[in-house]
Amino acid sequence: MNYVSVENISKAYGERVLFENISFGINKDQKIAFIAKNGSGKTSLLNILTGRDEPDSGQIVSRNGIRMAFLSQDPELLDNLTIEETIFASDNPVLKIIQQYEKALENSEDTDAYQKAYDQMERFDAWDFETRYKQILFRLKLEDLQQKVASLSGGQKKRLALATILINTPDLLILDEPTNHLDLEMIEWLENYFTKENITLFMVTHDRFFLERVCNEIVELDNGVLYTYKGNYSYYLEKKEARQVQEQASVEKAKNLFVKELDWMRRQPKARTTKSKSRIDDFYVIKEKANQRRKDHQVQLEINMERLGSKIVELHGVSKSFKDRVILNKFTYNFLKGERVGIIGKNGTGKTTFLNILTKGVQPDLGKIVVGDTVKIGYYTQNGIEVKPDQKVIDVIKEFGEYIPLTKGKIISAAQLLERFLFDRKKQYDYVAKLSGGELKRLYLCTVLIQNPNFLILDEPTNDLDILTLNVLEDFLLDFPGCLLVVSHDRYFMDKIVDHLFVFRGEGVVEDFPGNYTDFRVYEDSVVPEIVDKKETVKKTWKKDANTGLSYHEQKEYGKLEKEIAQLEGEKTTIENAFAAGAITGETIQKESERLQIILEQLDSKTERWFELSMKMED
Secondary structure (H helix, E strand, C coil), X not given: CEEEEEEEEEEEECCEEEEEEEEEEEECCCEEEEEECCCCCHHHHHHHHCCCCCCCEEXXXXXXXXXXXXXXXXXXXXXXXXHHHHHHCCCCHHHHHHHXXXXXXXXXXXXXXXXXXXXXXXXXXXXXXXXXXXXXXXXXXXXXXXXEHHHCCHHHHHHHHHHHHHHHCCCEEEEECCCCCCCHHHHHHHHHHHHHCCCEEEEECCCHHHHHHHCCEEEEEECCEEEEECCCHHHHHHHHHHHHHHHHHHHHHHHHHHHHHHHHHXXXXXXXXXXXXXXXXXXXXXXXXXXXXXXXXXXXXCECCCCCCCCCEEEEEEEEEECCEEEEEEEEEECCCCCEEEEEXXXXXCHHHHHHHHCCCCCCCEEEEEECCCCCEEEECCCCCCCCCCCEHHHHHHCCCCEEEEHHHCEEEHHHHHHHCCCCHHHHCCEHHHCCXXXXXXXXXXXXXXXXXCEEEEECCCCCCCHHHHHHHHHHHHHCCCEEEEECCCHHHHHHHCCEEEEEEECCEEEEECCCHHHHHHHHHHCCCCHHHCCCCCCCCXXXXXXXXXCHHHHHHHHHHHHHHHHHHHHHHHHHHHHHCCCCCCCHHHHHHHHHHHHHHHHHHHHHHHHHHHHHHHC
């Protein structure tokens, strides 16, 4: 079933052409990722799809009655509403029923209103919906439902917009960088949610793990041409490489033919026959093909870097707290030459604060930090570059000098450096204010690296960068001989460049894990979590029974969950025993593996809800 058809649309801003005459369709149950370089118009395309902008030519045809939702990078929310009011402000009829039921609970004396609200809950099976939306809020760390939108951070606002969309289950969900502002735990939950839900997606994302696990089709805009790949990210990489090899072979063949035809053209007399005229026309077609150049520039950096001495950065008994929130508790560590450390942890555990302490932007409460004399720190922050009025791209780099020193006594001009960072000569004289979000991040990254740091600190460097730029950055960092410290929720990026992790657990606990992110996940999944250690609950007040702390319907749900969990545990044990005994073979392996995965996901979800209710019984 076709939901949306994109028919020959074009978009330009003045002389800057984003795309021309592109067409594709979005069908039910497809999970499509749209990939293009920064500045190619990804966000513009999403705005056109959702009616926030108009194409210069062509049209968007949507199926009648389709419910579409859009998660933008800067969601528009009403500041005067609370989190709860924002959720209930939607047109979802089931949410209205739940809201009426909650009001009836608050006014328990009006038995008629309560009975009517209860009947509506039963009729529309709103109990399951209520449980589901509370779990979504819990997973996205939106626990204080009475908090005003005006007091939320940018990341919290995006999570609230995401929660509202997921709760309302649209037919088609359009997402612009959905994993930005989510911690790793939230991203993995969202992956599982999208994988198991029958929901149609069209998204822009640079998160390659997300692409791999969620998407079943990738649409790429490359040099103005649209390519479609019916598979996940691995399939896309394989088929794109094959396409590029074929294109290069075609170009080489055209070059050889061009040499022959050029010789013929030079030997022709001025008088042309009809047959000659046709061959001449073919010559110019061949010439265009032979001169075709791919624009996949590769950044090649040989920036000169001062050698590190024996003392690099030492932290001695460093402690830091903000009121009751402990960030570091007597943390001690000595960085060694060539260390490559990744930092992970939930939002709010102090990752960025730790970086600011290292760079002396924040003072510790106790302890000291010793930085070696030869250390030159380069710090890429989440704040990005400061855009100055009427400043051009080339001017930003020239602030650091007309020429940049390279290794082996070589130098490079500011213009050449920008070319290596994928800014062509024309783009260098664009005003900085005209750059896309990803281009601004790329320019900012350039300004950090050209200062020749030998201790590089990167705070979420992958946000808003396209996949080509990410590959370029990764290649540079793999060759970077200095120390590297990076905070990132991009698991693919972390796996590729770091050797060990600082895991921020919260409450001042920082663990040093000897491996990359995938190693860490494998280790964590092998450890059976003790349910008594889980402290997170959904902090919403419902009408409670005087003895148990649960409402009548929560008691029913609690009992039902216990039976369902026991049943799922039994099924899980049966399948695992069958695998262990070698009783599952051949065609049934895939089927039983998929069934086991579904059981594990259901167990996780239902156990979490059971725990929430258990905690309420103890309150």
